[in-house]
Amino acid sequence: MSDTIKCKEVEYKANVLIEALPYIQKFKGKIVVIKYGGSAMVDSELKENVMKNVALLKSVGMLPVIVHGGGNEISKWSKYKGLESEFYKGLRVTDAETMEIAEMVLGSVNKGLVGYMESMGVKAVGLSGKDGFTIEVTKKYVDGKDIGFVGDIIKINTDLIYTLLNNGYIPVICPIGMDKDYETYNINADEAAGAIAVALEAEKLAFLTDTEGFYLDFDDKSSLISRISVDEAEKLIEEGKIEGGMLPKIQNCVSAVKGGVKRVHILDGRKLHSILLEIFTNKGIGTLIYRSEEIL
Numbered sequence: 240m241s242d243t244i245k246c247k248e249v250e251y252k253a254n255v256l257i258e259a260l261p262y263i264q265k266f267k268g269k270i271v272v273i274k275y276g277g278s279a280m281v282d283s284e285l286k287e288n289v290m291k292n293v294a295l296l297k298s299v300g301m302l303p304v305i306v307h308g309g310g311n312e313i314s315k316w317s318k319y320k321g322l323e324s325e326f327y328k329g330l331r332v333t334d335a336e337t338m339e340i341a342e343m344v345l346g347s348v349n350k351g352l353v354g355y356m357e358s359m360g361v362k363a364v365g366l367s368g369k370d371g372f373t374i375e376v377t378k379k380y381v382d383g384k385d386i387g388f389v390g391d392i393i394k395i396n397t398d399l400i401y402t403l404l405n406n407g408y409i410p411v412i413c414p415i416g417m418d419k420d421y422e423t424y425n426i427n428a429d430e431a432a433g434a435i436a437v438a439l440e441a442e443k444l445a446f447l448t449d450t451e452g453f454y455l456d457f458d459d460k461s462s463l464i465s466r467i468s469v470d471e472a473e474k475l476i477e478e479g480k481i482e483g484g485m486l487p488k489i490q491n492c493v494s495a496v497k498g499g500v501k502r503v504h505i506l507d508g509r510k511l512h513s514i515l516l517e518i519f520t521n522k523g524i525g526t527l528i529y530r531s532e533e534i535l
């Protein structure tokens with residue numbers, strides 16, 4: 240590389256850093272919850288890069304907490320076992336056998352993510368909602384329908400998460416919980432992330448998924464919504480206009496905003512630096528969900 244090109248590159252990186260400085264100050268010591276969806280874990284390179292970006296947030300003084308999914312892996316392993324995957328309103332209908340698969344698969348995804356962090360010299364601890372009884376649930380019924388071992392979160396016990404944060408670890412949490420009788424439940428990862436962000440009074444909650452954000456019409460890629468208020472989102476949910484995996488995501492964005500999380504975004508987890516761009520620049524990327532009374 241010639242010296243001129245090298246100088247240009249350094250100059251470019253310095254400019255990026257200068258632009259990021261006010262944001263680094265703003266978020267120092269603040270909790271940022273990142274929901275990393277299974278759909279955006281397409282290959283090991285991407286997973287490693289997402290983890291690198293999270294490690295960077297940590298290294299500049301933020302307190303990241305990762306809540307991850309792995310729905311597509313659960314479906315894949317269920318198929319190997321000869322089980323059909325069935326969803327109701329975006330939630331997996333979970334019988335006892337599926338529950339066992341979900342716990343095994345999510346545990347494995349969890350340790351994989353922890354491994355990437357540790358390989359970068361960043362301290363991380365993987366846990367499920369059963370550890371320290373972090374996620375307490377009750378059985379969920381949707382529209383009165385029994386969908387098996389699916390948990391409805393009633394309480395997040397934050398002690399273990401704070402212990403880890405206070406000791407310099409990144410908590411990496413998978414969406415498995417227990418009820419008061421210590422029965423295991425499968426929880427939608429968006430719901431777990433939303434509830435954890437609210438309980439931790441997080442500054443930010445970012446959902447990393449496999450779309451650019453929320454499209455008003457999923458078949459029309461020019462209909463990407465860059466910002467939507469809670470009222471507008473609730474109206475779309477009520478009218479049945481949000482489907483599939485996007486339904487629990489938007490529902491939990493709404494509850495997180497209502498629960499006091501300052502900034503809630505849906506971002507493209509397949510894009511290399513989407514989380515950094517969102518936090519460290521004023522480029523509006525993805526979809527921002529905001530309080531209806533907020534003036535932007």
Ligand SMILES: Nc1ncnc2c1ncn2[C@@H]1O[C@H](COP(=O)(O)OP(=O)(O)O)[C@@H](O)[C@H]1O
Nearest residue numbers: 276277278448450452453454457482483484485
């Ligand atoms: N209006 C919409 N805008 C964006 N994505 C949508 C929409 N409606 C349905 N989806 C689906 O939601 C999926 C994301 O949810 P999901 O598969 O649960 O991802 P994750 O694993 O990240 O939680 C997208 O891949 C897309 O197929």
Ligand SMILES: CC(=O)N[C@@H](CCC(=O)OP(=O)(O)O)C(=O)O
Nearest residue numbers: 277308309310330331426427428
């Ligand atoms: C009850 C329920 O639906 N649980 C989810 C948990 C994993 C998840 O949510 O993973 P993603 O974030 O990758 O979709 C499931 O079994 O698929």
